[in-house]
Amino acid sequence: MTRRFLAVVLGLLLGVVLAVAVAPIVGIYGFFGSRSAILFGYASAAVLGAVISPLASGRASLELLLRRSVAGVMLAVLATYVVRSLPSPWVNLVPLDGTSGPASEMPLLTLPALGALLAFAFSAIRAPLADRSHKG
Amino acid sequence: MNRGMGRIRAFLPKLLVALSAVFAFTTILSNLSWRVDDAYIVARYAENLAQHGRLTWNLGDPPVEGFTGYTLLSLMTLASLLGAPPVEVASGVGIAALFVGGALVCTGAEALGASRFAGAVGASLYFFAVEQPTHAVSGLETELFMALTVGCALVTARRCHGEAGARPLWLLPLLVALCSFTRPEGAVIGGSFLLATLVRERVAWRLWLLPAVCAALPAFSVQVFRLAYFGSWAPNTYYAKLNKSGEPGNFVHSFANHAGGYIVPVILAVVVMVVVTRTIGSPVAPLSAPVRLARKGFLAGAIPSYGLVGASYLRSDLVMNYSERFAFHLFGLSCLLVVIAVSELERYFLALARLRAVRSFAFVLVALCLYLPFANALQRLRGERTYRRAYLFSKEFHYRPAARWLTEHLPPGATLAVYPDAGLVPYLTHLRTIDFGKLNDAYLAREARSSSDVIEYFFRQQPGALMIFFSGGLKKTFDKTGDLLLADPRFSSYYLAHLSLFNDAGTAIFVKR
Numbered sequence: 001m002t003r004r005f006l007a008v009v010l011g012l013l014l015g016v017v018l019a020v021a022v023a024p025i026v027g028i029y030g031f032f033g034s035r036s037a038i039l040f041g042y043a044s045a046a047v048l049g050a051v052i053s054p055l056a057s058g059r060a061s062l063e064l065l066l067r068r069s070v071a072g073v074m075l076a077v078l079a080t081y082v083v084r085s086l087p088s089p090w091v092n093l094v095p096l097d098g099t100s101g102p103a104s105e106m107p108l109l110t111l112p113a114l115g116a117l118l119a120f121a122f123s124a125i126r127a128p129l130a131d132r133s134h135k136g
Numbered sequence: 137m138n139r140g141m142g143r144i145r146a147f148l149p150k151l152l153v154a155l156s157a158v159f160a161f162t163t164i165l166s167n168l169s170w171r172v173d174d175a176y177i178v179a180r181y182a183e184n185l186a187q188h189g190r191l192t193w194n195l196g197d198p199p200v201e202g203f204t205g206y207t208l209l210s211l212m213t214l215a216s217l218l219g220a221p222p223v224e225v226a227s228g229v230g231i232a233a234l235f236v237g238g239a240l241v242c243t244g245a246e247a248l249g250a251s252r253f254a255g256a257v258g259a260s261l262y263f264f265a266v267e268q269p270t271h272a273v274s275g276l277e278t279e280l281f282m283a284l285t286v287g288c289a290l291v292t293a294r295r296c297h298g299e300a301g302a303r304p305l306w307l308l309p310l311l312v313a314l315c316s317f318t319r320p321e322g323a324v325i326g327g328s329f330l331l332a333t334l335v336r337e338r339v340a341w342r343l344w345l346l347p348a349v350c351a352a353l354p355a356f357s358v359q360v361f362r363l364a365y366f367g368s369w370a371p372n373t374y375y376a377k378l379n380k381s382g383e384p385g386n387f388v389h390s391f392a393n394h395a396g397g398y399i400v401p402v403i404l405a406v407v408v409m410v411v412v413t414r415t416i417g418s419p420v421a422p423l424s425a426p427v428r429l430a431r432k433g434f435l436a437g438a439i440p441s442y443g444l445v446g447a448s449y450l451r452s453d454l455v456m457n458y459s460e461r462f463a464f465h466l467f468g469l470s471c472l473l474v475v476i477a478v479s480e481l482e483r484y485f486l487a488l489a490r491l492r493a494v495r496s497f498a499f500v501l502v503a504l505c506l507y508l509p510f511a512n513a514l515q516r517l518r519g520e521r522t523y524r525r526a527y528l529f530s531k532e533f534h535y536r537p538a539a540r541w542l543t544e545h546l547p548p549g550a551t552l553a554v555y556p557d558a559g560l561v562p563y564l565t566h567l568r569t570i571d572f573g574k575l576n577d578a579y580l581a582r583e584a585r586s587s588s589d590v591i592e593y594f595f596r597q598q599p600g601a602l603m604i605f606f607s608g609g610l611k612k613t614f615d616k617t618g619d620l621l622l623a624d625p626r627f628s629s630y631y632l633a634h635l636s637l638f639n640d641a642g643t644a645i646f647v648k649r
Contacts, residue, residue, distance in 0.1 A: 067415040075498060078408040082504045085401065087515050117497055124493035125416075 011119025015112035049076025149256030156263035173559030175275025182212030202576030237283035244290035249427025250479035258475035267459035301340020309351030329437030376574035394463035397512035405505035550600035
């Protein structure tokens with residue numbers, strides 16, 4: 001339980017750090033609706049997934065950690081796609097002074113949540129499972 | 137608890153399909169009078185054939201093939217012979233085809249080794265896509281064509297469940313022939329599925345040789361007829377749509393919009409689940425051999441269909457691409473792809489059984505991905521309704537009054553030029569018509585390269601009247617060529633006789649002095 005809690009906190013913190021780092025960049029380009037801002041949003045989610053998934057799942061062989069990293073990237077990208085595609089209005093973060101453009105709500109909102117959720121999901125992978133060899 | 141889950145599993149697919157079908161049905165009911173202008177082009181050919189025995193656009197002129205596909209023409213001709221309104225009959229066939237196509241997607245899931253739920257998702261998408269009712273009532277062959285492509289795909293898949301040559305091969309060639317009769321793309325799509333079947337069952341070639349020849353015979357006969365009667369290898373509509381500028385047409389944007397909304401979410405979910413399961417999940421239960429073969433057969437037909445049809449559309453200026461019509465020609469196959477994708481999702485989810493938290497997280501994402509196509513459809517609903525209303529208004533407020541005016545003021549032997557819509561007005565007036573939309577004019581479709589060619593042709597023809605569409609008040613017509621025509625000094629020999637404008641859009645009739 002403690003391990004899981006720590007993993008979630010770590011995921012949340014990593015998400016916040018990444019969001020704060022990414023938001024100004026994405027916001028600037030997002031104001032002009034640039035495609036690169038969207039790609040940057042996906043890339044930041046992928047980086048978060050790649051880092052937090054093996055970290056949260058505990059110690060294991062390098063191969064296993066890489067597999068979990070790949071799985072984390074895929075889930076992070078899918079989560080970003082879903083969050084971008086759902087036809088729902090965004091929380092306006094302007095009062096929090098957290099944006100510099102319309103696209104920057106995305107990382108501020110999604111990256112911390114994504115980090116926490118991925119950490120929660122992957123921290124449930126226990127050590128005995130981690131040592132099993134996986135056949136493709 | 138298990139019995140309850142069992143009941144939900146049995147009931148949920150039926151509920152999904154029923155709700156979507158009811159949605160499509162109610163939309164159709166509230167748009168029963170909606171027809172697309174091009175349907176009246178085919179109806180004019182049908183009535184000329186039924187009443188005068190000539191398959192042509194203008195009775196006194198050399199025949200031109202300004203329609204796409206003979207199935208719709210045959211249905212309309214038969215309706216005309218029986219005294220029924222041809223466009224209304226075609227609309228009825230389109231409505232029936234929508235529900236037949238959806239039922240095929242739903243019941244045909246088994247042939248692709250998919251569950252009832254997967255079939256229900258595919259069928260629900262087929263019914264729920266907001267453009268489907270538009271295509272159903274339009275009076276064109278879009279829904280019929282879609283249903284036929286689904287039929288070709290499912291017969292191909294079903295045959296893979298038996299031994300090669302175990303059953304007579306007549307249904308598939310018949311469907312392929314009908315498909316290619318309905319639209320020329322049907323020869324590619326149906327032919328791809330037939331070829332996949334013939335290759336798989338090549339050991340029984342003696343059994344399939346005759347059916348395959350019989351399937352090719354109608355298409356061959358049409359080609360011979362086309363050459364003999366119209367003097368051309370391809371219909372005039374092909375040349376009219378051929379992009380002469382060399383730039384890619386509007387199909388890429390249209391298909392991206394269509395696929396991005398309806399198909400990509402599910403495909404993306406499958407790709408992610410496959411990678412996640414294969415990296416951290418347990419081994420996936422293998423498919424049975426017949427199901428593997430059936431899906432291979434489907435893909436062997438579908439992939440060339442997408443590729444070849446897409447390539448031909450890329451080269452074209454897609455005329456009358458309302459409600460992404462050309463993308464919807466492939467929608468039946470896309471819905472079957474969704475059926476397979478959902479089935480794979482179910483299979484791969486089972487392999488994540490031990491990683492409950494990861495599976496739960498993935499489940500939420502995948503469920504949202506399955507919801508996205510329906511959410512996108514709902515988002516497009518208002519736009520589609522607005523389009524239908526605006527189009528219907530244009531027809532009732534501009535074109536019907538224009539047709540009445542022309543009938544009252546022009547002699548029956550007069551020549552009318554239409555720029556660009558050549559459907560309702562020529563159909564109602566029965567006047568000899570020069571179609572500056574190019575579909576029904578060989579010179580404009582094949583030889584006119586520039587605006588000056590078109591303008592010179594107009595003044596060579598000297599029509600008694602011109603009906604032209606305005607999009608920006610009296611200063612802007614349908615396109616640059618139309619603007620140049622009206623600005624030509626020789627056009628002073630025409631005067632504005634009838635005007636119908638609403639919000640700066642509408643029609644004007646100019647009559648020769």
